[in-house]
Amino acid sequence: MNTNIQEIKDLCIGFKSQKGEQISILRNITTNIRKGETVGIVGESGSGKSTLALAMMGYIKHGLFTTGGECLFKSKDLLSLNNKELEDIRGRKIAMIPQNAGQALTPNLKIGYQIEEALKLHTDFNKVEREKKISELLNQVRLPSPSIMALRYPHELSGGQQQRVAVAMALAGNPELLLLDEPTTGLDVTTQAHVLELLKDIAKETGTSMVYVSHDLGAIAQVCDRVIVMYAGEIVLEGPVRKILKEPIHPYTYGLLKSIPKLSLSGLPDSMPGSQPQPGNIGSGCSFYDRCNFSSDECKVKVPELEYLSDIDTSVRCFNHSELISKTSEQKITNDLKNKITIDEILDLKDVSISYAKQGIIDQFLNKVTDTNPTVKDINININKGETIALVGESGSGKSTILKSIAGLLKTKDGYIKFDKEKLLSGDLKKRNSEDLRSIQLIFQNPDESLNPNHTVEQILSQPLKLYFGLTGSKLKTSIAELLEKVRLGAFYMSRYPRQLSGGEKQRIAVARAFAARPDIILCDEVTSALDVSVQAAVLDLLQKLKEELGTTYVFVSHDLAVVKAISDRVAVLYQGRLCEIGPSKDVYQFPSHPYTEVLIGAVLEPDPDIRPKLVAEDIVEEKPPEIGCSFQGRCPRIIGDKCRNETPPWQIGDNGNAIRCHINIEELKIQQS
Amino acid sequence: MENSKNTFHENPKSSLEKVLDIISTMASKPSGFIGLAILIFHVALAITSPWFAPYDYKAINPTLMLNAPSSEFWFGTDSLGRDVFTRTILGGRTALTITFFGSIIALLWGGLLGIFCGLVGGRIDDVVMRIVDAFLSIPWILAMLLIVSLLGTTTQVLIPALGFFYGKGIVRVARAATHDVIAKDFIISAKARGHSNLSIIWNEILPNVRDAILVEGAMRWSWMLLGFSSLSFLGFGVSPPTPDWGLMISNARGLMSFAWWAVIAPIVGLSSLIIGINLTADAFAKALGIDRSTKAPV
Numbered sequence A: 001m002n003t004n005i006q007e008i009k010d011l012c013i014g015f016k017s018q019k020g021e022q023i024s025i026l027r028n029i030t031t032n033i034r035k036g037e038t039v040g041i042v043g044e045s046g047s048g049k050s051t052l053a054l055a056m057m058g059y060i061k062h063g064l065f066t067t068g069g070e071c072l073f074k075s076k077d078l079l080s081l082n083n084k085e086l087e088d089i090r091g092r093k094i095a096m097i098p099q100n101a102g103q104a105l106t107p108n109l110k111i112g113y114q115i116e117e118a119l120k121l122h123t124d125f126n127k128v129e130r131e132k133k134i135s136e137l138l139n140q141v142r143l144p145s146p147s148i149m150a151l152r153y154p155h156e157l158s159g160g161q162q163q164r165v166a167v168a169m170a171l172a173g174n175p176e177l178l179l180l181d182e183p184t185t186g187l188d189v190t191t192q193a194h195v196l197e198l199l200k201d202i203a204k205e206t207g208t209s210m211v212y213v214s215h216d217l218g219a220i221a222q223v224c225d226r227v228i229v230m231y232a233g234e235i236v237l238e239g240p241v242r243k244i245l246k247e248p249i250h251p252y253t254y255g256l257l258k259s260i261p262k263l264s265l266s267g268l269p270d271s272m273p274g275s276q277p278q279p280g281n282i283g284s285g286c287s288f289y290d291r292c293n294f295s296s297d298e299c300k301v302k303v304p305e306l307e308y309l310s311d312i313d314t315s316v317r318c319f320n321h322s323e324l325i326s327k328t329s330e331q332k333i334t335n336d337l338k339n340k341i342t343i344d345e346i347l348d349l350k351d352v353s354i355s356y357a358k359q360g361i362i363d364q365f366l367n368k369v370t371d372t373n374p375t376v377k378d379i380n381i382n383i384n385k386g387e388t389i390a391l392v393g394e395s396g397s398g399k400s401t402i403l404k405s406i407a408g409l410l411k412t413k414d415g416y417i418k419f420d421k422e423k424l425l426s427g428d429l430k431k432r433n434s435e436d437l438r439s440i441q442l443i444f445q446n447p448d449e450s451l452n453p454n455h456t457v458e459q460i461l462s463q464p465l466k467l468y469f470g471l472t473g474s475k476l477k478t479s480i481a482e483l484l485e486k487v488r489l490g491a492f493y494m495s496r497y498p499r500q501l502s503g504g505e506k507q508r509i510a511v512a513r514a515f516a517a518r519p520d521i522i523l524c525d526e527v528t529s530a531l532d533v534s535v536q537a538a539v540l541d542l543l544q545k546l547k548e549e550l551g552t553t554y555v556f557v558s559h560d561l562a563v564v565k566a567i568s569d570r571v572a573v574l575y576q577g578r579l580c581e582i583g584p585s586k587d588v589y590q591f592p593s594h595p596y597t598e599v600l601i602g603a604v605l606e607p608d609p610d611i612r613p614k615l616v617a618e619d620i621v622e623e624k625p626p627e628i629g630c631s632f633q634g635r636c637p638r639i640i641g642d643k644c645r646n647e648t649p650p651w652q653i654g655d656n657g658n659a660i661r662c663h664i665n666i667e668e669l670k671i672q673q674s
Numbered sequence B: 001m002e003n004s005k006n007t008f009h010e011n012p013k014s015s016l017e018k019v020l021d022i023i024s025t026m027a028s029k030p031s032g033f034i035g036l037a038i039l040i041f042h043v044a045l046a047i048t049s050p051w052f053a054p055y056d057y058k059a060i061n062p063t064l065m066l067n068a069p070s071s072e073f074w075f076g077t078d079s080l081g082r083d084v085f086t087r088t089i090l091g092g093r094t095a096l097t098i099t100f101f102g103s104i105i106a107l108l109w110g111g112l113l114g115i116f117c118g119l120v121g122g123r124i125d126d127v128v129m130r131i132v133d134a135f136l137s138i139p140w141i142l143a144m145l146l147i148v149s150l151l152g153t154t155t156q157v158l159i160p161a162l163g164f165f166y167g168k169g170i171v172r173v174a175r176a177a178t179h180d181v182i183a184k185d186f187i188i189s190a191k192a193r194g195h196s197n198l199s200i201i202w203n204e205i206l207p208n209v210r211d212a213i214l215v216e217g218a219m220r221w222s223w224m225l226l227g228f229s230s231l232s233f234l235g236f237g238v239s240p241p242t243p244d245w246g247l248m249i250s251n252a253r254g255l256m257s258f259a260w261w262a263v264i265a266p267i268v269g270l271s272s273l274i275i276g277i278n279l280t281a282d283a284f285a286k287a288l289g290i291d292r293s294t295k296a297p298v
C-alpha cells in the first residue's frame, strides 16, 4: 500500500496576462497519491483544484502552461509525454469523471452502446467479451437489471443513475487512478449519499486509487482517506481525513469547518471575513494573511513553507499552527436567531394547487385549468410577520414553483394566496398593483444569472428605486450608497459590473436589490447554494442581520437541511409538490417525523468521517406524484400497505407542534424511529 | 473570483472611453489593424476624393481612348477616354453610402423583429420565423432585379430594398441572442418587480444582445457591398456616367486582354474594401468577446 502511483513535484502552472506578466494559479504543488488510496482535494472555487486534477492526467487547459515541476505517473512525467503516449494512458490507466458527467451522456445513444464505445476505445476485448463486461460494469455500479438498463436512453434514467453510468464508463478501461471532479455536486441529497457509497465500495473492490475533487467537506469526509486543502493555488494542509476534519491545524481549514452549518447545532455558523485573493494578487506574505485570525507580524512578510509533522502525518503551511493544535473544530457558540415574530399573519396560502399542464383550447377560453394531478397540490401554509419559513425537499418537489406563484409569476390552479390578511394576490403579474409587487421581492440562486451582466451595480440598484419610489438624481445616489452600506459594501462598488465582483459580493448586490424595494416579504430561492461555504456563512449572516433590523419575513427555499436548520424558524417539508410535514424547525429535525423527513435527515453528509449517512430509502426519482394515496408511497421505507396507496394520509399534530401527514400513528412513529 | 479590493481599481468608463477601448483592442492584432486601416482609408477617400480628383470623371475624350498608365493618367484611361484613376477613387462613394445606410436599415428591422420574436416566443415566433425562412429561400438577386426593374434604380429604392434583403440574417442572430437572455433570472426578476415590457427590452435585453447584432450587421455590410456591386455589374445599380466599381468592371471586362488597367483598379478597390470590412467585423467581434463561429458570447 505504500507505493506511490503518482508523484507531483514542485508543480507550477500559470498563464500570461494581457500585459505579458506571468501569473501563477498553481504554486509549488508537491504531493503523492498512493496505491489504493482515496485522496480528497478541497478548496474554494478558484483555488486551483480542478487545474491540479487535470494536470494529474497530463492535461493543461488551453491558455495555461506549466512553469516548472513534474507530474509523475508510475515514474513517467505526464507533462512531457506526447499525445500518442498520453492517449495510451488516459482512459486506460487514468480515467476521469468530470462534473455533470451523467448529464453529458449522448442523449440519442443507448447506455449499453455508449459503454461499449468506451470499451472499444480503452480495451482490446472482442465483441463477446465486451457484452459480458457491459453487464459486469452495470452490476458494479449497482444499476438494477443490467440487461434492460443497457437498452435505455440516458433520459430514461434518473440523475443518480446517469451518474452511475458515467462511473461505469470511467471504469471501462480498468483504470489504476480515477479522477473525480465534483462527481456529486448538483445531485439531490439522497442521491448524492448513494453515489458516494457506491464510489467507496468500488474503491474497496477494485483497489483503484481515487482523487476526489470537491468543495463539499461533507462528501470528502465520507469517501476519502487523505485530504489536501488548497488555498489560492497552494497546498495549505494535507493529512489523514480524521485529523484534517476534526483537529485542523491550519487557520483556513479551521475557519472553513466553523462556517459550515451542522444539523447538531442551531443558529447561524460563524462566518469567515474576506475572500480568497485572485491569481496575480497574492501579497508578499502568507496568502491567507488578510483573513487569518491567528496571524503574527511574520506572516505579512514571509511566505510559510509546507512543513511535514511526522507525529501526526500531516503537512501544514502556517507559522503558527501550534496555536491551533489544542483547538478542535467542535462548535459550541451559536448565534441564535433573534426574530421578532408577531402573531400577525402576513401571507396565507390556502389549498394552493399549481399545474404546469398545457391547457386545452376550450379550457383556455373558459380560463380554467383541468389537471387532476397537478405538480403542486393542497398547500396550506400561513406565515407570520417577521418569521423565516423554509421549504425543503429534493429537486422537483415544487419549492421554486410555490415561490413563483407567490411572486405572481405562475397562476395557481386552485386555492388562493392572501397577503396581509385581506388582500387576495392575483396569479397574474399584470393584475397586481405596484404596492403588492413592491411588498414581495425575490432573490435567486445564481447571482451570475440574476444580475444583468451589462449593468453596473448602480444601474442594478437604481431599478427598483426608480420604479417604486421614483427617485432620481442625488436622492437616488444616496439611497444606493445606503443600500450598499446595508449589505456591507463600500460606495465605490457602484461603478462595478457583476463580472468584477466575487460570488459573495454578487449575491450581496442581489440582496441589496431586493431590499431596495423595502419589501415585507422576501422570497429566497436557494440563495446560498451557488456559493462557497465560507461565503455562504457570510451571506446567511447578512440576511439574518438585515431581517433583525427591518423585521422582514423570509420564505427560504433550500435543499440543504443544515442551512435550513440554521436560518429558519419554521420548516415545511415537501415531496412531489405535497406537504409532508410542517412545524417549528427544532421539532421537525427531531423524531417523530414524517418518514420522508427521516430519509432526508439521514442522507445529510456531515463533515465528520465518523458520522455516516443513514440510507433508508432508494434514490429513485419519480416522474409524477401518485394520483391517490400518500405522495411518498413510492419510496417510503415504512409503508403500511394499501392504506398508503389509496387514502390520502391525515394530518397529525406531534407533542412539539409539528404536523405530520402520515397514516402511521404518531406514537407508533416515535417508537419506530427511536 | 475573489478579492476585489485589490483586483479592480478601474474607474467608471464613459461610453467614449469604451468605444476607444474596443477600437484599440481591435487594432492590437495585425488582422484587425489592417482591416481598420483599409476601412478608414476607403472612408476617408470616399469623403475627400471629389476635392482632389485630377480630372472630370465624366469628361469623354475620344483621342485618349484606352491609354496605358502614364505619369499623366496614373491608371490609364478607359474605352471612352476617361481617367481611370479619377473614376476609381470616386467609384466607391455610391456603393459605400448606399450599403452603409442599407446596413443600418437591415440592423434596425432585423434586430427589432428578432428581439420581438425571441421575446414573445410561442406561436407568433414560429409563424414569423417561417415567413422569414421562406424569404431566405428566394434567390435575392432575382428578387432585387424584379424590384429595381419595377421601381427603378434610385437610391430611395436601393437602400430599403438592400436593407430588407440583408436584414433576414440579422433576425436570426437577434432572435437567438434574445432567446439566450430571456430565460435568465435577471429578466424574471425584472418581470417580478413589475417593469413594463418596453423597459425590459430597453434595459435588460438590448444591452445583452447589442454586441451580437452589431457584429452581424458589420458582416452583412461587406456582403451587401458585394451584392450591390453585382447589381451594378449587371447594370441595375448605379446609372452611368456615375463612376462605380461594379459598373467599371462590367464595362471594361471585355477589354481585359489588351487594356487590363481599366479593370484592375476597380477590382482592387472593391475587393480591398470588402476584405477591410470583413477583417474589421471579425476584429470587432473578437474585441467584444463574441465567437463568430457560434455567434454567441464566449
Ligand SMILES: Nc1ncnc2c1ncn2[C@@H]1O[C@H](COP(=O)(O)OP(=O)(O)OP(=O)(O)O)[C@@H](O)[C@H]1O
Residues within 6 Å of the ligand: A015, A025, A043, A044, A045, A046, A047, A048, A049, A050, A051, A052, A061, A062, A063, A064, A215, A278, A279, B001
Ligand atoms: N484558461 C485560464 N486562463 C486564466 N485563468 C484561468 C484559466 N483557467 C482557470 N483559471 C484561473 O485559475 C484559478 C483556478 O481555477 P480552477 O478551475 O482550477 O478552480 P477550482 O478550484 O476548480 O474552482 P471551481 O470550484 O469553481 O471549479 C481560477 O482563479 C481561475 O480563474
Ligand code: SF4
Residues within 6 Å of the ligand: A250, A251, A252, A286, A287, A288, A289, A292, A293, A294, A295, A296, A299, A304, A317, A318, A319, A320, A321
Ligand atoms: S502563516 Fe500566519 S497568516 Fe498564514 S495561516 Fe498561518 S497564522 Fe495565518
Ligand code: SF4
Residues within 6 Å of the ligand: A594, A595, A596, A630, A631, A632, A633, A636, A637, A638, A639, A640, A644, A649, A661, A662, A663, A664
Ligand atoms: S402514509 Fe404510508 S407511505 Fe406515506 S409516509 Fe406514511 S407510511 Fe409512508
Ligand SMILES: [Mg+2]
Residues within 6 Å of the ligand: A049, A050
Ligand atoms: Mg472546479
